[in-house]
Amino acid sequence: MMFNIQTSLFLVYLPLIIADYNETLKDILSNTYLNTLQIIKKYNYPLERHWVTTEDGYIVELQRIPYSINKNTVQNRPAILFFHGNTGSAREFIVTGRKSMGLVLSDEGYDIWLANARGTSWSRRHRYLNPNYKQFWMFSFHEFGVYDLTAEINYIVNVTKQDKIFFIGHSQGGTAFCVMGSERPEMNEKIRLAILVAPNVYNTHQKNSFLRTLVDNIGLLKDIVYSIGLYEIPFNLQLGKFFSQLCVSRLKFLCSIYINTVMGFDKDQMDHELFTWEFFF
Known part of the structure; x- marks a missing residue:
């Protein structure tokens, strides 16, 4: 019964x-073709834009959700800084809408700060360097940690008047945090808790043959792209739409091959209904 x-x-x-x-x-x-600001506004969350100048002159943008539309409390909300992965932006923390980490934690009472690393579409400014020229792009995850993160954390601490903040970093964002923690150890005193999701810190035991080949030939690759004046990964809206359509067509296996080659194969961690459109936009 x-x-x-x-x-x-x-x-x-x-x-x-x-x-x-x-x-x-x-x-x-x-949300496929919406940017960070449009997604936040779509769900009627409050939005603030802040620009922070780093010690080496880059002007990076922070996008803030100071409080939730579903919570009455506005004051004394613990601040969290999110830092995205390689080729990503702040968008990756809110693109899944009400189910996203950014909006869920906002509803839980946190003050959300979304970072955009130098060189992303939101952070392409400098006090005197031009992004159309090579010198602007002479940085790596090292500068993300030593300059971007330190400036952003100090800014948030100053604005919120909180002595310590939370940090969540995905992939390269976690790598940058490890750089900051070792190169600028005084910054550790301003972190209440750091959560690093899939950070890449050591490559000694890297098993991905594709990535190992890239690393072994990085000097040659740099010479090739610099010789043709290519300093950033080219992208435009039409190209993004093409890949989005490709990844939901009968040829979507090509997208799976690319992901598995670059990121590593793990079918249990792959949500095909989402990655097929989102990854390439």
């Missing part, structure tokens, strides 16, 4: 569960 009741309840609620999942997926997919 118990089995029948449980089965009946499951069958009753199954359509509701499926409907909720489909509605959530539809909502997420609608």
Whole structure:
């Protein structure tokens, strides 16, 4: 009898569960061609834009969600700084909408600060260098940690009047934090807790043959791209739309091959319904 009741309840609620999942997926997919600011505004969260100048002259943008529309408390919200991965931006922490880490933690009572590393579309300014020239692009994750993160943390501490803040870094964002923690150890005193998601710190045991080949030939690759005046990864909206369509077509296996080659194969961690459109935009 118990089995029948449980089965009946499951069958009753199954359509509701499926409907909720489909509605959530539809909502997420609608964010495909929206940028960070548009996504935040779509869900009616408050938005602030802050510009921070680093010690070496780069002007990087922080996008802030100071409070949640679903919480009454505005004051005394613990600050969290998010730092994205390679080729990403602040958008990766909010692109899944109401289910995203950024908006969920905002609803939980945190003051959300979204970083955009130098060279991203939001942080292409400098006090005197021009992004059309090579000298602007002479940086790596080392500068993200030594200059960008230190300037952003000091800025947030100053604005919020909090002695310590939280930090969440994804991939290269975690790498930059490790650089900061070792090169600028005084900054550790301003961190309450750091959560590093898949940080790349040591490459000694790197098993990805594609990445090892790139590293072994990095000097040659730099000479080639510099010789043709290419200092950043070229991208435009039409190219992004092309890959988005490709990854939901019958040729979507090509996208899977690319991801598995560059990122490593792990089918249990791959959400094909999401990555097929999002990764290439």
